[in-house]
Amino acid sequence: MQEYDLGIIGAGPGGYSAALHAAKKGLKVVLFEKDEIGGVCLNKGCIPTKSILHISELYKQIQKSQDFGISAENITLDYTQVLERKNKIIERLRKGIELALKNAKIQIVKAEVKIINSNEISANNETYKVSKIICATGSTPKIVSGLEFDHEFLLSSDDILNLETLPKNILIIGSGAIGIEWARIFSNFGVETTIIELAQNLLPIADIEVSKRIERIFKTNKIKYYTNTSVEKIINKSVTLSNGEILTPEKILVAIGRTPTQKTDIENIKYIGDVTGQIQLAHFAIKEAIAETEDIDFQKELTPSVIYGTPEIAWVGKREQDLEPNTYKKSLLLISALGKAQCDGKTDGFIKILTQNDNIVGAHIVSPEASALIQQIIIAMQNNISVEKLKEICFAHPTYSEGIFESLFNLK
């Protein structure tokens, strides 16, 4: 029987981060993975989508190059190359993780495992004895009755990555992060895109003003959307909506959330990342892994949410609709007021800051670089840096981060 200090199940961002940090602490680690190293994030999630999104944005930008005095003719798209580039990026990053795991002398076992008890794991007909188990087995696309994936017409976020050609039109069910990003990708590529959402607004998990802005941006980009709407039935590729309308899309992407993988009843197992059913984001999994292996604090309520594309959307902390009226101050700065936004020709969006007792309690950003801007806010929030103290900082000009600085003086 092979013996280890730590057995980790799942080599996604949670699992491989836990393995690397534990090994750095001198632990003897075995890491089990039934599929590809890198998990959903690298193979089916964050990285492939952002690589395809990047090209779609570039494609759209080139088509608008005349706005900048550049003429480009005969712009064509080779989607096969888009997919090849995506696969190369995944492979390159995977090799990097595999090398880091090898250099850290982490034993990798490619197998689907079963936990026997809190100190024994069975894989490939062998038993591994471990002092501790971290389970980072992630999540899978949610399946609901009537919208079961057939992998041809009704597609999951995994299937959509395997489409070899772009459809003429697509229906996306669900306007969470995955639905919004794919709507942007398809629309950028010129695919007629429709998105339906059961809640009252698109991106219902966001601050209400963010949701409304996204709706406006979708209208401008001719992405058709329905809110307060669900699918009543699908017969022969004909989709009847709850409002009575009938759509006949070429493909449907079902993006209505993800189900955590099954946990065992066995005690003394540490679960991290998507499997916990808390925040299903790669950086959440990574931070949980580091908190567990390095004993570094993690304020989970300050986990940033980011949705990519133009403009980026990012937020942290409380939403305005969750605050009691008259208990907070707010500033909303349109990014069109910023020199940098005008220079870049990217003027759609805002920076919204909410404060209570001179401290930021929430920030909601729709802007280029929102993913980076939100980190500035998190540093201030986590360290209780007051608005007055933040005003002492010198922000560079012209930048989008100046918008944060300006906002500090406009809280009402």
Ligand SMILES: Cc1cc2nc3c(=O)[nH]c(=O)nc-3n(C[C@H](O)[C@H](O)[C@H](O)COP(=O)(O)OP(=O)(O)OC[C@H]3O[C@@H](n4cnc5c(N)ncnc54)[C@H](O)[C@@H]3O)c2cc1C
């Ligand atoms: C389309 C899409 C886009 C996304 N974009 C982003 C983004 O931009 N930013 C972001 O932060 N997050 C994003 N996410 C979410 C992100 O991918 C997940 O939050 C993240 O991968 C969770 O990491 P994890 O380590 O918990 O689990 P996972 O990455 O799911 O890894 C779990 C691993 O465990 C393995 N496993 C499961 N059971 C067993 C078993 N019994 N034995 C052996 N191995 C097992 C699986 O094969 C898998 O490799 C996206 C997700 C999707 C689907």
